[in-house]
Amino acid sequence: MKNRVVSVDIFRGITIVLMILVNNPGTWSSVYAPFLHADWHGYTPTDLVFPFFLFIVGISIVYAYHTKEVTGKTYRKIVIRSLKLIGLGLFLGAFTLSFPFFKDFNDIRFPGVLQRIGLVFFFTAILFIKLNWKALVAVCAAILIMYWLWMGFVPINGTAPTFDRAPNNWANFIDLKVLGSHMWKTDYDPEGVLSTLPAIATSLLGVFVGLLLKSAYKKKTQILLLLGVSLLTAGHIWDLFFPINKALWSSSFVLVTAGWATIILAVIYYFSDVKNKKFGGVFKYAGANAITVFFLSSFIAKLFALIKVGNTSVHGWLFKNLYVHQFISLKISSIVYALTVVTFYVLLAYVLYRKKIFIKV
Incomplete structure (x- = not known):
């Protein structure tokens, strides 16, 4: 950890957070344009994340x-x-x-x-x-x-x-x-x-x-x-x-x-x-276990989509019952769901960082 460049860890963390954010909307039918990939030619902010x-x-x-x-x-x-x-x-x-x-x-x-x-x-x-x-x-x-x-x-x-x-x-x-x-x-x-x-x-x-x-x-x-x-x-x-x-x-x-x-x-x-400004710590935590956090977010999202609750999935049930409300638009509900997912994995990354657990893949 002594030889790490702080900016690189922060940038890596920002990237992982954005990867989780754009991959986990409440519903793909209502997503703000910047959080979607370009249809073919051109690019959006989302297209920058993986590169x-x-x-x-x-x-x-x-x-x-x-x-x-x-x-x-x-x-x-x-x-x-x-x-x-x-x-x-x-x-x-x-x-x-x-x-x-x-x-x-x-x-x-x-x-x-x-x-x-x-x-x-x-x-x-x-x-x-x-x-x-x-x-x-x-x-x-x-x-x-x-x-x-x-x-x-x-x-x-x-x-x-x-x-x-x-x-x-x-x-x-x-x-x-x-x-x-x-x-x-x-x-x-x-x-x-x-x-x-x-x-x-x-x-x-x-x-x-x-x-x-x-x-x-x-x-x-x-x-x-x-x-x-x-x-x-x-x-x-x-x-x-x-x-x-x-x-x-x-x-x-x-x-x-x-x-x-x-x-x-x-x-x-x-x-x-x-x-030497102290900022971006929340992203530094995510960057320290980037692949682990990304894999877990992908795997758990898949489980939430596969596990059935009545005639829908865990993901669908959570989104419909906790995030969809008449007084806010579906796009806002969708992005709030994604931000909730991101918050969970940032907190997980923080716990791993504080306990000095760094999982190398």
Whole structure:
């Protein structure tokens, strides 16, 4: 804990809190627009949350492996941690209350948030250990440029490719061929196979920020702000040629989300690490056990949806009986429910932090 950067823990905690918030509305039929994903192209605040976490994974990799001697044990730990994350994600996707407590194989979704975190962590950690920063910059740039060229210019069975949601979209095409029925939607998956490549670039951009934070440079806040604005500007320019799109994890999406992440981190870093202002403790608690809190929130939410109470679920019963009232709108009821869920997990994170329980996945 001594070598942790306070701003990174706070930023990680904010990200986890937002992930829980947007995943747990009272009802999906009444959600404020900023808490929903963009329909396809474009982005909302909600679309920033997951890439923020992968960006932080890159920063954390720098602090975990920058000064350590790399041995066979190091690689084993990386593999084991990746498999744990993938395994937890598959468990969430496969679990059901009907014996033997797993869905029929054909109904299991293979990709997912934790699976992508596991894969991105694995490849980013290996690349960081094996390559210097200049080579990492080259790899990151190559991924983003090659992904754009592949998605936008390589024909599919003689048909011109598209960035739209269609059979001649390379990401959708490969997901359908490789994953078949094991996807979130029948025609694509937002955590699919091909889009995992640019997700690695998101984490590599976090690596560069981590290297900056560990460096001896004096004006880190200014450099972070300049880098963030540059990434954001470049991403919006690229949007003209390769639309910002979370489902495809487009190259422009990588730059824009990394830009926002860097700007926000710069602000938090200035107040917490430069000015030593005491704030954001509630988020620091959540950030210290981020994966544990996220997994529990996802698993319990699934239980609440599966367990029946009369002709509805535990989730439905709680929302209808405790949060829905004639004198407030359904959208307000829905967001209040989500805030209640967030409060519970922040309190849980606080208890774990105070008891010095830090669960590593």
